[in-house]
Amino acid sequence: xxxxxxxxxxxxxxxxxxxxxxxxxxxxxxxxxxxxxxxxxxxxxxxxxxxxxxxxxxxxxxxxxxxxxxxxxxxxxxxxxxxxxxxxxxxxxxxxxxxxxxxxxxxxxxxxxxxxxxxxxxxxxxxxxxxxxxxxxxxxxxxxxxxxxxxxxxxxxxxxxxxxxxxxxxxxxxxxxxxxxxxxxxxxxxxxxxxxxxxxxxxxxxxxxxxxxxxxxxxxxxxxxxxxxxxxxxxxxxxxxxxxxxxxxxxxxxxxxxxxxxxxxxxxxxxxxxxxxxxxxxxxxxxxxxxxxxxxxxxxxxxx
Numbered sequence: 363x364x365x366x367x368x369x370x371x372x373x374x375x376x377x378x379x380x381x382x383x384x385x386x387x388x389x390x391x392x393x394x395x396x397x398x399x400x401x402x403x404x405x406x407x408x409x410x411x412x413x414x415x416x417x418x419x420x421x422x423x424x425x426x427x428x429x430x431x432x433x434x435x436x437x438x439x440x441x442x443x444x445x446x447x448x449x450x451x452x453x454x455x456x457x458x459x460x461x462x463x464x465x466x467x468x469x470x471x472x473x474x475x476x477x478x479x480x481x482x483x484x485x486x487x488x489x490x491x492x493x494x495x496x497x498x499x500x501x502x503x504x505x506x507x508x509x510x511x512x513x514x515x516x517x518x519x520x521x522x523x524x525x526x527x528x529x530x531x532x533x534x535x536x537x538x539x540x541x542x543x544x545x546x547x548x549x550x551x552x553x554x555x556x557x558x559x560x561x562x563x564x565x566x567x568x569x570x571x572x573x574x575x576x577x578x579x580x581x582x583x584x585x586x587x588x589x590x591x592x593x594x595x596x597x598x599x600x601x602x603x604x605x606x607x608x609x610x611x612x613x614x615x616x617x618x619x620x621x622x623x624x625x626x627x628x629x630x631x632x633x634x635x636x637x638x639x640x641x642x643x644x645x646x647x648x649x650x651x652x653x654x655x656x657x658x659x660x661x662x663x664x665x666x
Contacts, residue, residue, distance in 0.1 A: 363593065363621055364600040365391035365614065366496070366521055368473075369399040369429040369454075371529065371604060372574055373553045379408040382605065383415035386424075389611055390618035391603070393425035395454050395473070397446070399432050400532070401575045402439045403549070416451065427452040430460035432475040433532045433576070454496075461490065469493045474523055474602070475532070479505070481512040488516040496602050499523035499584060503592060503648045510597035519599040525613055525630070526604025527559055527572055528580035528644075528653070537573040549575075557607040569642060580653070582644035587630035588657040589648050590620055609637035631658055 367386060370379070386394055396415060398405040412428075419426050428446050431439055434457050444463040446453050453464060456473035464470055471494040478484055478495055487495065495518055497506060510520045538560065539549035553560075559572035559579050572579040586593065586601060593601070601621075603614060616633035619625035634641050646655030 363590070363598060364393070365524070365617055365621070366600045366602045367391050367394045367614070368496070368526070368602045368604045369395045369397055371400055371527070371577065371579070372557050372559065372607070373401070373404045373551060374408075374557055374607065375554070376408045376411055378557075378607075380411045380415065382610070383411075384418055385611060387418050387422035389614045391424070391614055392600070393427070394419050395427045395429050395471070397429040399429045399456060399473075399475075400577050401536075401553075402431060402436070402442055403551070404575075405442065413449070416449065425452075427454045427471050429454045429473060430456050432456045432473075432529075433534070434459045435534060455492075464491070467491060472496065474498050474529060478509065481509065484509055484512055484518065485516060488513075488518050492518060494519040494521065494599075496521035496523065499528045500647045500653065503589065503596065506593070506598065506648070507596035514597055520597065521600040521602050522586065522593055522598050522648075523584055524586045524601030524603050524617065525634075526583055526606060528582075528584050528647075529577065530571070530580060531578040533576050533578070536576050537578075538575050541573075546576075580644065582642040582654055582656075583634065584647070585631055585634060585643040585645055585656075586648065587620065587643075588627060588645060590627075592649070612637060628658065 416426050428451050430443050434440055434443055443460050454471040454473045456475040469491050472487055472492050474496045478497055506522055513520045536546040536549050538552040539546050542552045553575040559574040562571045562573055564570045569581040571581050612633055616630045620630050631643055644654050644656050647653045
């Protein structure tokens with residue numbers, strides 16, 4: 363299997379954003395998706411850095427695609443979506459409203475925000491030009507295998523969410539702004555203070571989820587350490603790793619070593635915990651009784 367670096371879900375400074383993608387040039391991954399996925403208000407802060415990042419990654423031999431927004435609600439955002447095609451790169455669609463803006467017949471990728479739950483949807487997207495689909499992260503392994511078989515007949519590559527906080531929902535409201543008693547239009551970019559999302563706990567103090575502007579994420583970090591062989595047997599072409607603010611190159615290398623047989627099962631989880639001893643890992647959507655379950659330990663109990 364190959365490795366794909368998904369788009370950064372969080373709001374980082376332009377300097378941090380640029381440095382991150384410059385470092386990714388030497389990361390052991392075959393392709394990178396970049397751009398703004400969550401909130402169009404963030405884009406002007408790093409928009410001018412995108413061409414340089416694209417050049418660096420292409421020169422390093424990576425496939426590069428630009429992501430569309432996960433939720434398009436404004437005329438300005440429609441224009442931004444249409445403008446994505448101007449760079450001549452493949453577009454990863456994360457909102458179906460992006461499809462009319464793509465050149466007719468142009469190949470495109472499909473991101474995990476699109477609900478590809480069955481063979482019919484997969485075939486419809488392939489018919490429009492989709493060549494690569496990252497499945498929604500909540501699908502169980504049996505469904506992944508079914509879709510991977512169908513994709514092989516269609517000539518479509520299938521990706522599975524490999525590592526990172528799981529995207530659960532997108533809203534028209536901004537949770538970060540509301541937390542600080544601000545409106546969405548006057549959010550003052552509160553999400554910048556939480557470069558990996560803001561942890562949300564239950565009234566009993568247990569970790570529950572994370573917020574990221576208008577996005578809801580899992581509290582735990584998905585980790586496919588214990589399913590890699592199963593996913594390979596199912597016909598999955600690539601694992602998707604979601605950027606995090608610290609130690610991401612180490613995570614990429616751990617996955618590469620695990621895929622290449624240089625790291626035993628459990629090695630990725632050990633690397634993640636070496637970076638952050640308090641990190642909570644999960645793989646339950648693939649093989650557990652619930653999404654928060656983890657193959658390396660007893661399921662985490664959450665009381666709301």
